[in-house]
Amino acid sequence: xxxxxxxxxxxxxxxxxxxxxxxxxxxxxxxxxxxxxxxxxxxxxxxxxxxxxxxxxxxxxxxxxxxxxxxxxxxxxxxxxxxxxxxxxxxxxxxxxxxxxxxxxxxxxxxxx
Numbered sequence: 001x002x003x004x005x006x007x008x009x010x011x012x013x014x015x016x017x018x019x020x021x022x023x024x025x026x027x028x029x030x031x032x033x034x035x036x037x038x039x040x041x042x043x044x045x046x047x048x049x050x051x052x053x054x055x056x057x058x059x060x061x062x063x064x065x066x067x068x069x070x071x072x073x074x075x076x077x078x079x080x081x082x083x084x085x086x087x088x089x090x091x092x093x094x095x096x097x098x099x100x101x102x103x104x105x106x107x108x109x110x111x112x113x
Contacts, residue, residue, distance in 0.1 A: 025070045041090040073108040
């Protein structure tokens with residue numbers, strides 16, 4: 001999954017190419033992996049996602065320091081303590097997980113509404 005994503009430092013320039021106007025951007029941090037070896041999950045995926053998540057704020061800061069308007073929606077932290085009950089499989093939220101995603105997304109966008 002993560003090997004399909006562009007290099008972290010290239011995310012804002014890629015977004016700029018897709019949305020060249022000086023709009024607000026949002027970046028959603030990925031949710032954690034379930035990491036259940038008994039179900040065949042890639043147990044190393046969680047560490048790779050966490051590493052990616054931890055790097056996002058610094059990358060975004062380099063762009064906000066240049067005047068870009070980027071909001072980060074942390075989807076990782078709310079999932080992590082209860083991930084087993086919020087994930088349908090290794091990658092995808094269940095209904096409760098999607099409700100949590102929506103709540104978290106709204107909390108980031110609500111001040112702009």
